[in-house]
Amino acid sequence: MGGDHGPAVTLAGLAHVATRRPDARFVIFGQQDAVLPVLEQMPKLKEVSTFVHCDVAVQMDAKPSQALRHGRWKSSMWKAIEAVKTGEADACISAGNTGALMAMSKFCLRTMADIERPAIAAIWPTLRGESVVLDVGATIGADAQLLVDFAIMGAALAHALFDIEKPTVGLLNVGVEEIKGQEEVKEAGRMLREANLETMSYQGFVEGNDIGKGTVDVVVTEGFSGNIALKTAEGTARQIAGYLREAMNSSFLSRLGYLLAKGAFDRLREKMNVNKTNGGVFMGLKGIVVKSHGGADAEGFAAAVELGYELVKSGVFEKTRTTLDLYHARKPATLAVSEVSGA
Amino acid sequence: MGGDHGPAVTLAGLAHVATRRPDARFVIFGQQDAVLPVLEQMPKLKEVSTFVHCDVAVQMDAKPSQALRHGRWKSSMWKAIEAVKTGEADACISAGNTGALMAMSKFCLRTMADIERPAIAAIWPTLRGESVVLDVGATIGADAQLLVDFAIMGAALAHALFDIEKPTVGLLNVGVEEIKGQEEVKEAGRMLREANLETMSYQGFVEGNDIGKGTVDVVVTEGFSGNIALKTAEGTARQIAGYLREAMNSSFLSRLGYLLAKGAFDRLREKMNVNKTNGGVFMGLKGIVVKSHGGADAEGFAAAVELGYELVKSGVFEKTRTTLDLYHARKPATLAVSEVSGA
Known part of the structure; x- marks a missing residue:
């Protein structure tokens, strides 16, 4: 419906x-x-x-x-x-x-189990092919642990969809170093480096322009900045398409040129078509849900x-489950309050 | 140097x-x-x-x-x-x-005075002309008050650069309503609506795709998401330019079409050229600094x-100063601790 x-x-x-x-x-x-x-x-x-x-x-x-x-x-x-x-x-x-x-x-x-909040993963067309970007809008704000879980889930998705044994993973960050705030991104970076998981190759921080470049197979961020990145990219693509249409209509020669190159323009339109890689994958739930x-x-x-x-x-669902279980089982056990008070 | x-x-x-x-x-x-x-x-x-x-x-x-x-x-x-x-x-x-x-x-x-942390404002080319977007990377995280101050500063900049009497202002947000977190953006929206400032026309929330559309003259956000939006837009523009080059080189006809339409392509390149609207303006400092x-x-x-x-x-510096002073003078005075303890 x-x-x-x-x-x-x-x-x-x-x-x-x-x-x-x-x-x-x-x-x-x-x-x-x-x-x-x-x-x-x-x-x-x-x-x-x-x-x-x-x-x-x-x-x-x-x-x-x-x-x-x-x-x-x-x-x-x-x-x-x-x-x-x-x-x-x-x-x-x-x-x-x-x-x-x-x-x-x-x-x-x-x-x-262990996943506090779900994520929406987008399949993002890049200059190198496609990348997984998550979260693009399910959760606003994420702590370091949730970002690590997103990385694990994103790597499992990239593995399943792109058939890459050990997908490269980057945490979305801003370029300026030593800047205040976003401690959770830095902490997530430390945790991913320490965990040294077999299911991914963690590459460190990436910036907004790295998404379109395809610098990594999986870009991890919380839902506010992820949603803004996705919508900004869509807006920019539409903006340039508008400029291009305008330019091709601007003179007799440009219209003629457009007609001659029409096949190429059609392939370009195909590449910029969001329909082709349509679908946001809901990650971290006990079941597969895809949003068109x-x-x-x-x-x-x-x-x-x-x-x-x-x-x-x-x-992919089972693989994600297995990696998450392994990762969370390896974490130092938390001392339960009852054990302490019962001692 | x-x-x-x-x-x-x-x-x-x-x-x-x-x-x-x-x-x-x-x-x-x-x-x-x-x-x-x-x-x-x-x-x-x-x-x-x-x-x-x-x-x-x-x-x-x-x-x-x-x-x-x-x-x-x-x-x-x-x-x-x-x-x-x-x-x-x-x-x-x-x-x-x-x-x-x-x-x-x-x-x-x-x-x-009254400005806790500065912002970097970008002049962003849009389908309608140009917009001011701030902050694109000076401050990570901003409370509602700082977002309101950014809005005042951005409106003063748009007024000065675009010669608009009452620039339209939007707060960057994600589309999904009733979502947890980002309380500061909602609070800033309430404050701007209440303040009903003469120097701007506050339009409510905008999304990432509204930036390139030129929905508002001034887009306000904190530096993390602003920086990611800016870099993602730059990356997307470069990505599409790459696709376009590839498409125009793909066959004899497309190369011929490109040559015929070269004037139009040159104008397109001009429009996509970051040099043309080059410069990040540092806002909120006691002096004008522009970053190329x-x-x-x-x-x-x-x-x-x-x-x-x-x-x-x-x-613009003096106008920003005046509006900020007016706004902060109108706010209910904070009861100083000394007054309380001295009573």
């Missing part, structure tokens, strides 16, 4: 995936009046899908607390997440309201669904 | 300004062996300049504390800042080490010098 265009686009996206991944099966949650007429026209998709009617759909502009109040237990969003919890589905994909999806996912699936851009077209939504499919196949 | 290319570029930049602004006078601080041979070849610049030899030059990679230890009282950077303090100069422009320049400026000029990009060419350095020139002419 989610996204700017609703079932017309999300079902068209599913139809693409049904063709390309013959072993995929779908459980579709939504309002029957909106979904069934579209699904009827897609016999191939219908064949591999189960439809579950839900009375309530979470609005795109609902606040997370409103969505929880009105949509818990019964909305299509809740039911889709719950299907992951019960094992009916391996992953949940939604183009709906991000805040509501995260709030419901936390409430329904709960975070993994609300504005995604059918191919964009298909990309988000296929991302979920790959995550299931790669076993 | 600063910048990646030293006096060859900075003096060439000054020579441009000397031609374009006949009423400007320069005091040049540096090592005579490096500066004088270059200056000798620029008789017009020499005529309007005074040269002051300094034994020490702050290294581009020196830590701020090192720079202060080795360069205080005697380095060319320190002497240039001191010239503003003594009134010998109206503004200091440097292409040197940012951290050192800020540390020395704070130490030498001190912050304005270290990598700027002569025209870029000239742009930073002319930015300083315009700031002096516009009286």
Whole structure:
């Protein structure tokens, strides 16, 4: 039901995936009046899908607390997440309201043991290929321990998606040294260096311009600066696309040049297309949830669904779980208060 | 002495300004062996300049504390800042080490009364023209009061540079509502709304993508996220320029198209050129200091010098001072401890 265009686009996206991944099966949650007429026209998709009617759909502009109040237990969003919890589905994909999806996912699936708060990981196109950037908006502020957990989860995701044995990891920081504050970033750096984990190669601090360069496979930061980095990059890309359009329309020669180079421009547009690498992966929950851009077209939504499919196949959830367990087991045990007082 | 290319570029930049602004006078601080041979070849610049030899030059990679230890009282950077303090100069422009320049400026000029910590304001090119974004890296973390002061200073700068009577101001935030943390941003929003200042039109929260759109004239944030936004935008611009180069080189037709549209591409490059709007303005100090990009060419350095020139002419320093005084005078007086204990 989610996204700017609703079932017309999300079902068209599913139809693409049904063709390309013959072993995929779908459980579709939504309002029957909106979904069934579209699904009827897609016999191939219908064949591999189960439809579950839900009375309530979470609005795109609902606040997370409103969505929880009105949509818990019964909305299509809740039911889709719950299907992951019960094992009916391996992953949940939604183009709906991000805040509501995260709030419901936390409430329904709960975070993994040891993980205080979840993260949203973005797959970021770079000059070297793609990188994982997390958190891009789930948690505002993070202590050193949470940043280390984000690093472990991000490395597991990069390993699964990019097939890199030991992904390189950097902590997002500002260039000026000896500056006050952000002690948690420095502390996280010390912890990652000491832990010397086998699942990643920690590279130290990186700056904002390193993201697009692809300096590291995984960029770790808390959700406020991560969200601002993501949105600023999107805004800059749109700004330059605007300049480019303007420049190519500025004279007869430039329009002619544009026509001759149209193939190249189309490939450029493809590269700058957020749809191609669409999907924010919710990390740190007891189950796989992928958020598609609300504005995604059918191919964009298909990309988000296929991302979920790959995550299931790669076993990233289990690998993340194992690394986190190993890391947290190695930490010096905390002396429980009861032991002290009972002595 | 600063910048990646030293006096060859900075003096060439000054020579441009000397031609374009006949009423400007320069005091040049540096090592005579490096500066004088270059200056000798620029008789017009020499005529309007005074040269002051300094034994020490702050290294581009020196830590701020090192720079202060080795360069205080005697380095060319320190002497240039001191010239503003003594009134010998109206503004200091440097292409040197940012951290050192800020540390020395704070130490030498001190912050304005009521201003706890200074900010660096960037002039950011947008789809609508230009915006002021601050802080882009001077202070990590800011409380609500400091964000309000940044808003006042940013509005004064936008007023002076863009000639807008009542610049629009937004606080940088993430889109997801009801999210934990960043209480200081929400509190700053409440304070700005209540203060209802005559010098700005407060518009509420903006997101990362609003910066490039030019949604507001002034974007206010603390230095960590501001620095990450700035560097991420620079990285994204470089990334897309790389894609564009690659696309235009990909076939015979695209190369031909590029040649035909070359004029348009040149204008695009001009628009994406950081040199054109070069200069970070240090705000909140008792004097004008402008930081030029270290990598700027002569025209870029000239742009930073002319930015300083315009700031002096516009009286932005005095206007900022007046608005800050008005605002802080209106705040309810704080009951001093001595009054309480003395009662």
